Amino acid sequence: MMDENAADIVVVxxxxxxxxxxxxxxxxxxxxxxxxxxxxxxxxxxxxxSIAEMRQKYRNAGLTVAAGSPRIxxxxxxxxxxxxxxxSGLYHRTPEKVLESWGEEFGVRDCSPAxxxxxxxxxxxxxxxxxxxxxxxxxxxxxxxxxxxxxIEVREIPRLFRCADSGAxxxxxxxxxxxxxxxxxxxxxxxSGIRVLGLSQEAGGWNLAxxxxxxxxxxxxxxxxxxxxxxxxxxxxxxxxxLSAVAGTxxxxxxxxxIVAEFPEPVNPGSWGxxxxxxxxxxxxxxxxxxxxxxxxxSVSLLDHPEHLPAVxxxxxxxxxxxxxxxxxxxxxxxxxxxxxxxLVSYSLPSYCIERLGQGLRSLAQILLxxxxxxxxxxxxxxxxxxxxxxxxxxxxxxxxxxxxxMTIHLFSSCRMGEDVKRCATGSFGEVHGQKNLRVCDASxxxxxxxxxxxxxxxxxxxxxxxxxxxxL
Amino acid sequence: xxxxxxxxxxxxxxxxxEHAGGEGERLQAPFNDVAxxxxxxxxxxxxxxxxxxxxxxxxxxxxxIIHLGGLFHRQEPNERLRQVKAWRSSRLSxxxxxxxxYEALSLFAxxxx
Numbered sequence: 001m002m003d004e005n006a007a008d009i010v011v012v013x014x015x016x017x018x019x020x021x022x023x024x025x026x027x028x029x030x031x032x033x034x035x036x037x038x039x040x041x042x043x044x045x046x047x048x049x050s051i052a053e054m055r056q057k058y059r060n061a062g063l064t065v066a067a068g069s070p071r072i073x074x075x076x077x078x079x080x081x082x083x084x085x086x087x088s089g090l091y092h093r094t095p096e097k098v099l100e101s102w103g104e105e106f107g108v109r110d111c112s113p114a115x116x117x118x119x120x121x122x123x124x125x126x127x128x129x130x131x132x133x134x135x136x137x138x139x140x141x142x143x144x145x146x147x148x149x150x151x152i153e154v155r156e157i158p159r160l161f162r163c164a165d166s167g168a169x170x171x172x173x174x175x176x177x178x179x180x181x182x183x184x185x186x187x188x189x190x191x192s193g194i195r196v197l198g199l200s201q202e203a204g205g206w207n208l209a210x211x212x213x214x215x216x217x218x219x220x221x222x223x224x225x226x227x228x229x230x231x232x233x234x235x236x237x238x239x240x241x242x243l244s245a246v247a248g249t250x251x252x253x254x255x256x257x258x259i260v261a262e263f264p265e266p267v268n269p270g271s272w273g274x275x276x277x278x279x280x281x282x283x284x285x286x287x288x289x290x291x292x293x294x295x296x297x298x299s300v301s302l303l304d305h306p307e308h309l310p311a312v313x314x315x316x317x318x319x320x321x322x323x324x325x326x327x328x329x330x331x332x333x334x335x336x337x338x339x340x341x342x343x344l345v346s347y348s349l350p351s352y353c354i355e356r357l358g359q360g361l362r363s364l365a366q367i368l369l370x371x372x373x374x375x376x377x378x379x380x381x382x383x384x385x386x387x388x389x390x391x392x393x394x395x396x397x398x399x400x401x402x403x404x405x406x407m408t409i410h411l412f413s414s415c416r417m418g419e420d421v422k423r424c425a426t427g428s429f430g431e432v433h434g435q436k437n438l439r440v441c442d443a444s445x446x447x448x449x450x451x452x453x454x455x456x457x458x459x460x461x462x463x464x465x466x467x468x469x470x471x472x473l
Numbered sequence: 474x475x476x477x478x479x480x481x482x483x484x485x486x487x488x489x490x491e492h493a494g495g496e497g498e499r500l501q502a503p504f505n506d507v508a509x510x511x512x513x514x515x516x517x518x519x520x521x522x523x524x525x526x527x528x529x530x531x532x533x534x535x536x537x538i539i540h541l542g543g544l545f546h547r548q549e550p551n552e553r554l555r556q557v558k559a560w561r562s563s564r565l566s567x568x569x570x571x572x573x574x575y576e577a578l579s580l581f582a583x584x585x586x
Contacts, residue, residue, distance in 0.1 A: 051510060051585045061517035295584040299492075300577050309492060312584060313500060342519035402566075 003221070007033035007189070010208060010222035012196045012237070015082020016455050017442035017462040018228030019175035019183065020123065024466035025226075026186035033189045034180075035210065035220065037229070038078035040192040043085065043176055048273055049292045057086050060342065064232075066332060068348035072255055073407040076230055080192050081176035083230070084455065087409060088274035088292075089160035089172055091129055092452035093120050094460070102447040106418030109428040110464075110473070119460035126182070127173045129158035132276070138267040139290050139320035140275035146371030147279035147288065150363070154279040160455070179459075194218065197341070198241040199225060199438070206437065224469075226430075228442040228462070231411040232334055235444060236343035238415065238425070240336040243435055247425040248343075251332030252413035252449040255349055255406050256325040257357050257380070258291060259364055260301045261373040266317040268293050279367065285451065286360045288367060291321040304381045304405065322368060324360030327449035328353055330413040349401065357406075358399045365392045379405040410454055415444035417461075429468040430461075441465055476546075477527050480534040481515060481575075482508040483546035487553040488579040499586050510582040511575060529571055533560070 008031035011022045018034060026032040038057065046052035054062040059078035066072040077083035096113040103111055135141070136156065147154035163170040171177065184190065193213035200207045208220040227234045235248030275290035291297070295316045302309050312319070332347035349357075365376050365386055376386040381403040386392055417440075418424035421433045424447075430439040441462050443454055450457055467473045474482075485508035493500040518526055533556075537545030540556040548556070560568040561576075 051582065055513065060519050061514050063514055063518050296581045299580040299584040303573065303577055303580065309580070337521055340519075340521045342521060344521060 004189070005219065006221040007031050008222070009033070009224045009226065010035060010206070010220055011226045011228055011441075012208070013037075013082060013227065013229035013233070013442060014080050014175060014180060014190065015077060015228060015230060015442065016084050016175060016458045018226065019081065019084070019179035020459045020462035021226050021228060021441045021466040022188050023179040023183040023186065024463055025470065026183045026188035028470050028472070030470075032183065032187070033191065033220070033222070034183065035194045035196055035208070036080045036190065036192045037195040037233075038080060038192065039213070040080040040190065043081075043172060043174055048086075048172075049294060049297070051296075053086060064345070066253070066345045066347040068332075068346050070349060070401045070404040070406055072253065072347055072349070074253070074345075074411055075409055076232060080190060081174045081180060083409075084160070084174040085172075085176060087455065088276070088453075089174075089455075090157045090274070090276055090278070090453045091124075091127070091160055091456050092157065092450075094450050094457040095452060098448065098450050102418070106416060106424055106447045107420055107428075108418045108447065111428065116460050116464065119463040120456060122463060123456070123459040126178050127160050128162050130161050130163050130170075131156050131158055133163050136277060137269065137275045139293065140277040142261075142263065142267060142320070142371040142373075143275075143277050143279060143288065143290055143322065143367065146367035146369070149370035150367050152279045152281050152288070152363070152367065154277060157276045157278050157453075159276045195341070196229075196237060198237060199243060200241065201435075204436070224437040224439070226439045226441045228440075231414045231443045232343055232345055234440055234442055235334045235414040235425070236336045238432065239334070243438065244415070244425045244432055246421070246423070246433070247415045247444075248334035248336075250330040250413050250416060251334055251345065251347060251411065252330040252446070253328045253332065253347060253408045254325045254410040254449055254451075255328050255353060255357060256323050256408050257361055257378070257404065257406055258301055258321050258323045259361070259368060259379070260298060260319055260321050260377040261368045261371075262311065262315065262319050262375040262377075263371075263373055264318070267320050268317050270294065270317070281363060284359060285326050285356060286363065287325045287451065288360070288364050289323055289325070291323050293320045297321060301379055302377055304379060305377045305385060308375075308377060308385065322364055324357065324364045326353060326356045326360060327451045330416070330448060334414050349406070354399055354401055354404070355397075357404070358395065358397065361399075362392055362395055365395075381405070410449070412443040412446035412450075412454055413448060415440045416447045417445040418447060430465045439465065439469065476534055477530050478512060479546040480530050481511050483553060484530075484533075484557070484575050485511045485579055487550065487557050488576050489583050490550060491554060491557070492580060492583055500583055504583075506586070507579050507582040511578050514578055526574070529567070533571065
């Protein structure tokens, strides 16, 4: 009789890295068990970006923060399908210059654009990328018009989304609907509500100490383990298990600052999700886009402008949230605290990044003024609102870090891949340095911030690494 | 209910009432949903932060004795608002951040209706 708590390969985590790896391994005939901390829910179990979604699908109900100056709020998915179930689904391939730099600086083998192309293509074929079948939301067109007027490149980004034939609505192409379904069809098992606390090696295999959602201790056994719990939980498990001294000593992210723009006419239909247009100021390492703009998100973004909060109830249809995002260096840390399950994450933004975000704030404000915005409210204490170019010229060159309200949804580089054992926790294909039959397969592997939404990079690397494990690369 | 729960509920009502003022029916009392949301979020904070925020919450309640002559959660709504405003504009950043934390959650819950 098969031991349901044992498998040839245990994949810990079911987000984009774990799902793609599990599908690739299961379809090659391997016995795969996926352990996911979060629950298994229908993709339609709640409205996107709602309170219910925070409760059901976000780790710590959405209240996670990187300590440092300034503090940076971040979110992680905690559900079968991981971050793909809660993100905007914007899809990018890793920029070619980024892949080349990983090879040059970290000695990552077989990671050039040519090496990764077949993996991007295979993932894209499964996911079914889409663009708007009709006119994009008005808030996106505002960004488009403003960026063009400022001479900044702007384009529609394909989404992991399948539009309905009618053109109205559609379906997010998350992992539960794509690679996890494939993994299951190929015989993989998924156990949800299982939190892996630590790993230990025994007779060439691995024992996994875990805990159920009810607090019951459970042990699992595997010949091979793929850790795919994301850039925070994966290094925490490795450190808690004393399996890597390098894991978690680095962490990169995309610090993001926002502006609420108020227009004279309605731009916000209330049900658009995240408009998929981005403007790229690549020379300055900045990316601009539209963010979720429900009344709830608008009100929190206006917290530093309390006298204007009533405007949300009165005029939210005329308001939208926009962001400026940059690339943060890998200077953060993830630590496992003795006696606690949740890791301590720290990240102090260097002054050049703060200057760049200040520049991003100015450029984004210019874009939005060109787009016709009449009031701009930045998520910076003591700044704004701005109504005209003179206001923007008065933005101080150096922003006070304590006044910045930053967030990110992109975290990576906590177990970087590469052949330099002093800087990289894993080898070129995710093998944990110094360990046998243990791999990392998630955003932790990215050597640096890619500057774009990372899900495409994570999935392509997961497929490449799983095929290398199978000897099929 | 524990002291911390009573205080969270009182904070939720105070902040929600302040931000609902003058708006349509959608944002009006009762604010039990806002209080429940704050309690839920507090219970799901990272485990190393949870006791710190709970302790601060109880401290805020007890600080009512200095500000108002009695525990915060036992005060009348206008008196509670006075203490919230005092902490919101405090020179001490932990006091300001404490109010900001609960205010962001209260606004999110209120405008999610």
